[in-house]
Amino acid sequence: xxxxxxxxxxxxxxxxxxxxxxxxxxxxxxxxxxxxxxxxxxxxxxxxxxxxxxxxxxxxxx
Amino acid sequence: xxxxxxxxxxxxxxxxxxxxxxxxxxxxxxxxxxxxxxxxxxxxxxxxxxxxxxxxxxxxxxxxxxxxxxxxxxxxxxxxxxxxxxxxxxxxxxxxxxxxxxxxxxxxxxxxxxxxxxxxxxxxxxxxxxxxxxxxxxxxxxxxxxxxxxxxxxxxxxxxxxxxxxxxxxxxxxxxxxxxxxxxxxxxxxxxxxxxxxxxxxxxxxxxxxxxxxxxxxxxxxxxxxxxxxxxxxxxxxxxxxxxxxxxxxxxxxxxxxxxxxxxxxxxxxxxxxxxxxxxxxxxxxxxxxxxxxxxxxxxxxxxxxxxxxxxxxxxxxxxxxxxxxxxxxxxxxxxxxxxxxxxxxx
Numbered sequence: 001x002x003x004x005x006x007x008x009x010x011x012x013x014x015x016x017x018x019x020x021x022x023x024x025x026x027x028x029x030x031x032x033x034x035x036x037x038x039x040x041x042x043x044x045x046x047x048x049x050x051x052x053x054x055x056x057x058x059x060x061x062x
Numbered sequence: 063x064x065x066x067x068x069x070x071x072x073x074x075x076x077x078x079x080x081x082x083x084x085x086x087x088x089x090x091x092x093x094x095x096x097x098x099x100x101x102x103x104x105x106x107x108x109x110x111x112x113x114x115x116x117x118x119x120x121x122x123x124x125x126x127x128x129x130x131x132x133x134x135x136x137x138x139x140x141x142x143x144x145x146x147x148x149x150x151x152x153x154x155x156x157x158x159x160x161x162x163x164x165x166x167x168x169x170x171x172x173x174x175x176x177x178x179x180x181x182x183x184x185x186x187x188x189x190x191x192x193x194x195x196x197x198x199x200x201x202x203x204x205x206x207x208x209x210x211x212x213x214x215x216x217x218x219x220x221x222x223x224x225x226x227x228x229x230x231x232x233x234x235x236x237x238x239x240x241x242x243x244x245x246x247x248x249x250x251x252x253x254x255x256x257x258x259x260x261x262x263x264x265x266x267x268x269x270x271x272x273x274x275x276x277x278x279x280x281x282x283x284x285x286x287x288x289x290x291x292x293x294x295x296x297x298x299x300x301x302x303x304x305x306x307x308x309x310x311x312x313x314x315x316x317x318x319x320x321x322x323x324x325x326x327x328x329x330x331x332x333x334x335x336x337x338x339x340x341x342x343x344x345x346x347x348x349x350x351x352x353x354x355x356x357x358x359x360x361x362x363x364x365x366x367x368x369x370x371x372x373x374x375x376x377x378x379x380x381x382x383x384x385x386x387x388x389x390x391x392x393x394x395x396x397x398x399x400x401x402x403x404x405x406x407x408x409x
Binding site for chain 2: 003004005006007008010011012025027028029031032033049050051052053058059061
């Protein structure tokens with residue numbers, strides 16, 4: 001089955017890498033594998049898969 | 063009032079209240095789920111919040127957190143065969159975990175308060191909660207920890223992965239973290255959409271039925287029966303094609319936006335109607351035929367687009383973008399179609 005993908009270049013997801021402490025929570029709570037950890041920092045690897053559920057925004061540790 | 067859980071009991075021990083529940087769902091539990099899927103009593107399919115007991119848990123056993131929508135609790139406990147666990151059911155106003163998390167009712171405040179109310183610290187010695195991953199949009203794990211002392215571990219998306227997650231020492235695989243949208247999950251949405259949508263489509267069809275009586279020679283009851291009934295059948299055919307075809311065929315319909323996906327269903331339905339009408343010369347005039355070729359895709363498009371809300375992968379920004387374009391087009395098609403169809407009454 002083809003993987004279901006929604007529209008491109010529309011989501012409002014933003015990542016401020018300077019604030020990232022590498023807690024990995026964003027990768028743990030994301031239902032669509034939008035972020036990953038590279039060199040102990042979060043990176044967005046599949047931006048268009050984001051459904052803006054807000055789980056990552058609520059769970060990163062400041 | 064709260065839904066009854068088959069073969070459950072309510073006990074009080076040392077001033078703490080517990081609901082003891084089996085992991086086997088009874089026929090009545092399954093019938094309840096089935097009714098909720100058909101939108102029967104779905105908005106009040108609620109169980110009482112509190113501490114639930116599965117198996118023979120002790121003060122070291124895992125605490126799982128769930129919503130007070132009965133289908134959520136049922137789904138969870140039915141996967142806990144041979145396990146000993148506490149389930150903390152929080153008050154999400156009878157809404158499932160993911161939807162409630164989106165609204166914030168499956169949220170930090172409610173969890174922190176519920177821990178207090180049920181005196182969870184007296185039930186278990188450890189200070190750890192396992193939440194369904196889909197609760198995360200409403201919960202700040204670190205804030206729960208700071209305010210209640212209980213740390214939050216997000217479990218798998220699906221309850222069926224819980225036994226594997228627990229036996230792996232609370233480690234979820236990548237696969238357990240991912241939300242999918244398989245045929246089974248899509249098909250299960252059909253009944254509730256049918257029930258919810260039917261009210262609207264009936265109203266729409268009733269308008270056609272009434273207007274069908276209009277004609278050059280005044281209002282005619284026989285026209286209502288012939289033209290009106292034909293219209294009602296076409297409207298319902300388009301509606302059913304969308305409600306059933308949309309979710310079932312979703313991955314195979316070309317396009318990313320739901321309104322484009324729906325177009326294929328609309329065009330297929332319109333083509334079928336056109337072919338059929340040529341065969342039996344259903345419509346005497348071109349106006350009526352063209353009218354239906356506009357109205358049918360508009361209906362399909364509207365109802366398939368509706369599924370963006372129940373799909374598991376659309377973003378609000380995306381839905382807003384596609385609606386900005388699709389809704390005016392749907393309205394224009396429907397309005398022009400209706401105009402032509404009315405004109406067809408008088409030529």
